[in-house]
Amino acid sequence: MRSGTVAVIGRANAGKSTLINVMVGEKVAIVSPKPQTTRDRILGVLTREDRQIVFVDTPGVYLSRNELTKRMMKTTETTSTEVDVILFVHDGHAGVKDEDLELAKKYFDLGIPMLVAYTKIDIMPKEKIPEDAKAFSEAGVEADLYPVSARKGKNISALEQGIYGLLPEGDKLFQEDVVSDRSERFMIAELMREKILLKYDEEIPHGVAVVVNTFKRRENGTYEINLDIVCEKQNHKAILIGKQGRALKETASFARKDMEKFLDAKVFLTAYVRVREDWRDSAGLLKELGYGDA
Template structure:
């Protein structure tokens, strides 16, 4: 028997949930962008060592939904706090708890599960602000542990992992030693392409896009041939994604291919198209096809 269990990372959009998960894993498995609400599915990620196995659920940020995709994201986030062994409640040094954080904490009070307060981005804020934040949050919720970190700079991340292991029950290895995510490779490849689009495109476009992996085949030489479509909601968005003489689409594809090759540990030939699917975020059929149902 080893120490093993399930951990969910929860918090408002853009507090660094995916960055923390990637920092813990040392792998780029969860989409990271400066834009909020980039994570749409809960990605189960597995960290296995000789004496423990931690299974992480990275969730979409809890926010007020504006369409069916938004409703799905919030349901995923709220359901992720059920049946886990530990909850990481991630915030940034905002001093006072806002409405969004208070709402999440009220939900967590209903669960009989230990909750860590993890204050991220301490490298970007003065110590006084961090200390005031810790004090104010500890007055409104009885946290099992309070840990200030910088996920980006890896500050206190190792200590956080050690604390998490301490709170895990004894149990089996739920997954094989070499398995780091329960998602199919196609899903991760699609997320990598979407991340590059989120990083490179203008503000009005990103949340209206999705990526559909049409084909992913490996030939006898070990080369992956991948065909993908970026879906957007407006003709004007299609023009922005493609860019002048195809420059933007080429940029997205080039950056995506570099990360996909690292993830697959193989050479990749990537071909990406752009299609308009009006109001796809409110289409039950398309949401199901894209894996959001």
């Protein structure tokens, strides 16, 4: 039996969360085309007879700006030094820049066994892969590189085998039916946030937090969920709600469908929009909204 933790590191939008979801086989982390989709560290657990791989999804690497992104970066930094393996995820379709190589080298130099997942190969010319792989090795990143597509499920088992090869011997860290360390309540809030990320321009979702006030399973098996969408500005609130509440209704119904799929039950959802100015820079509010300690 081999088991261990794998920090999934890389730029915002590289495809880290998508890759974890496909390896774990269930949605443990939300995904969107916008940066700052993942704010918190989330564990995704893959268990087989001879292995348990605990993926640690990270918010990615950012240039710090506000207190929230600073915390997100710190989460990424501390995670990368406390694991058995580093999985560096690179968006192959975005090309290889000097900054990408420097970043990969920085993690490689930590001395923790590392591999590179070169992802999104479904939307790029395959001919580019060998030269990009060469660029990584010439930059001193002496880690095996796996071209994969999380979206198409391409080469995922090869990558899993590569990770397995780097894991230490050891017993399971989680029971075998566990796929995430996060509660259903957390996932419900995240699914709401995912739909907001998908529906609105960046400026709005980056200032949004979702707080679940009620999460109740009724006797007949249905769920009653009540949540607040916390935003930073009055005009954001107006946009989130929309004319005659239409926008909010649409987003909530989109989210509810995913919640029903996730919980495998009917959901009655009510969502309110509240304004809390500058919550991203207030230590007290960040804590209240569930974004850890500084």
